[in-house]
Amino acid sequence: MAAALGTGGRGQEAGQEKQAMQHKDPIAPERAEELKLKAKYPNLAQKPGGSDFLMKRLQKGYFDSGDYNMAKAKMKNKQLPSAGPDKNLVTGDHIPTPQDLPQRKSSLVTSKLAGTHGQV
Amino acid sequence: WGGAAGDSGGGNDIQWCFSQVKGAVDDDVAEADIISTVEFNHSGELLATGDKGGRVVIFQQEQENKTQSHSRGEYNVYSTFQSHEPEFDYLKSLEIEEKINKIRWLPQKNAAQFLLSTNDKTIKLWKISERDKRPEGYNLKEEDGRYRDPTTVTTLRVPVFRPMDLMVEASPRRIFANAHTYHINSISINSDYETYLSADDLRINLWHLEITDRSFNIVDIKPANMEELTEVITAAEFHPNSCNTFVYSSSKGTIRLCDMRASALCDRHSKLFEEPEDPSNRSFFSEIISSISDVKFSHSGRYMMTRDYLSVKIWDLNMENRPVETYQVHEYLRSKLCSLYENDCIFDKFECCWNGSDSIVMTGSYNNFFRMFDRNTKRDITLEASRENNKPRTVLKPRKVCASGKRKKDEISVDSLDFNKKILHTAWHPKENIIAVATTNNLYIFQDKMN
Numbered sequence: 400m401a402a403a404l405g406t407g408g409r410g411q412e413a414g415q416e417k418q419a420m421q422h423k424d425p426i427a428p429e430r431a432e433e434l435k436l437k438a439k440y441p442n443l444a445q446k447p448g449g450s451d452f453l454m455k456r457l458q459k460g461y462f463d464s465g466d467y468n469m470a471k472a473k474m475k476n477k478q479l480p481s482a483g484p485d486k487n488l489v490t491g492d493h494i495p496t497p498q499d500l501p502q503r504k505s506s507l508v509t510s511k512l513a514g515t516h517g518q519v
Numbered sequence: 520w521g522g523a524a525g526d527s528g529g530g531n532d533i534q535w536c537f538s539q540v541k542g543a544v545d546d547d548v549a550e551a552d553i554i555s556t557v558e559f560n561h562s563g564e565l566l567a568t569g570d571k572g573g574r575v576v577i578f579q580q581e582q583e584n585k586t587q588s589h590s591r592g593e594y595n596v597y598s599t600f601q602s603h604e605p606e607f608d609y610l611k612s613l614e615i616e617e618k619i620n621k622i623r624w625l626p627q628k629n630a631a632q633f634l635l636s637t638n639d640k641t642i643k644l645w646k647i648s649e650r651d652k653r654p655e656g657y658n659l660k661e662e663d664g665r666y667r668d669p670t671t672v673t674t675l676r677v678p679v680f681r682p683m684d685l686m687v688e689a690s691p692r693r694i695f696a697n698a699h700t701y702h703i704n705s706i707s708i709n710s711d712y713e714t715y716l717s718a719d720d721l722r723i724n725l726w727h728l729e730i731t732d733r734s735f736n737i738v739d740i741k742p743a744n745m746e747e748l749t750e751v752i753t754a755a756e757f758h759p760n761s762c763n764t765f766v767y768s769s770s771k772g773t774i775r776l777c778d779m780r781a782s783a784l785c786d787r788h789s790k791l792f793e794e795p796e797d798p799s800n801r802s803f804f805s806e807i808i809s810s811i812s813d814v815k816f817s818h819s820g821r822y823m824m825t826r827d828y829l830s831v832k833i834w835d836l837n838m839e840n841r842p843v844e845t846y847q848v849h850e851y852l853r854s855k856l857c858s859l860y861e862n863d864c865i866f867d868k869f870e871c872c873w874n875g876s877d878s879i880v881m882t883g884s885y886n887n888f889f890r891m892f893d894r895n896t897k898r899d900i901t902l903e904a905s906r907e908n909n910k911p912r913t914v915l916k917p918r919k920v921c922a923s924g925k926r927k928k929d930e931i932s933v934d935s936l937d938f939n940k941k942i943l944h945t946a947w948h949p950k951e952n953i954i955a956v957a958t959t960n961n962l963y964i965f966q967d968k969m970n
Contacts, residue, residue: 428856429853436857453751454745456751509574511552512541
């Protein structure tokens, strides 16, 4: 299952961009990509290397049962908001559910690298 | 390079052939089977892998068969064990993954082999030893271990060692725990073979291999106010020859070299390696793609190599203001950064490695491609780790990605690349042209064509 490059709206954007480029100086590819991103996510924070971004990186696998139960009680019939594309917000409204967390069962099975199936 | 690259191969060009592949064939990959680290030992006889399920598998190269002069020994399973288990930090409500982040071998001192393996929080020293004899002929015990009734013993004998089927045992000899608040990304053994460092996002600690209840903090970049955090440590390594020197890389693309003789806390670097940025090229993505995912000293100790998202850079330790060589791994991705940010691929951490003579460097890419750069000839090659190239001793065909415009026959366009198939971990045998390349859940071994 190949990870898509987000071909959804690209066709249209590419067309518009091509028009823009014909009328202006050619934009560096990185800049062009930045404009694309900002067009999709206008709320994106200015500084990607900011502390919010790094703080999220430092926190992995965080589960607060208090948050979880409060969110469950508050939103009985609503869908819990999933992690949006705005990656610069620290977890915020996204309350992880047990399904979101990686399975904690330890691997009792021997690694397939050590097995004989598929070995050459 | 022996392919369709155009150049007629020089006498020294390596012709890579498929040798072996390990792992399951099926496409449905269990999370635990995702390979997270690959490392040859100092002689190259042993090859260790770690995975997301906390398991270590060690392969051993067969002794060379005199009659089979056309290929070197194959790697077969030697030992496998569960190194780390998942844990839960109840105080902080934090999951601790069992994924093995790094394995580093100790040089062999006696019959046993030793390696360090680490997950996010705990480093373990494992002893791997062989047992090929067992004692037989006890007076008070039966062969199955049951005790004999002493009154039935009428004669005495001396127990003797008899040969048995080889058994390889792995046992944890040291557990180095509770020294890291953040996630460990690197371990590196000092050239004194007595100490080693472990690095997390904000701190680096120095350990003695014999002592588990104490560790010295030698780098601390945690700001007093976490709101001021601007960069994290991404990798660290000891110099191969100077026991007082180590380097660490950052998420901002800098490398700091530190001398432990200068002070106990090496917060002030001795050297700072940073390439000046072209301000006109700056974009939202600049810092993210400049983040260094791996740093490796050359065997000689004169150079170091860094890997950032799009390139590999070679630095001369005597020159801090720019790298001496830069190699583009997959420049065609620069115009896809928006999508790569959306699917998180822009945060993938690729590793890199040197060959034994420091003349060639290798790193992975997407679509199960991996790249090699010859520092002398300046030629590069793209190869693919795929079960379709399964015939041993058939030279691998070079691959080419078409960035834009008309795609030639046999080229693959950027948009057809599979970004789920990433080669993050590769390793090069310390002495021979044998390489180990890890796809998501398979380990490929390639060798150069002999004769």
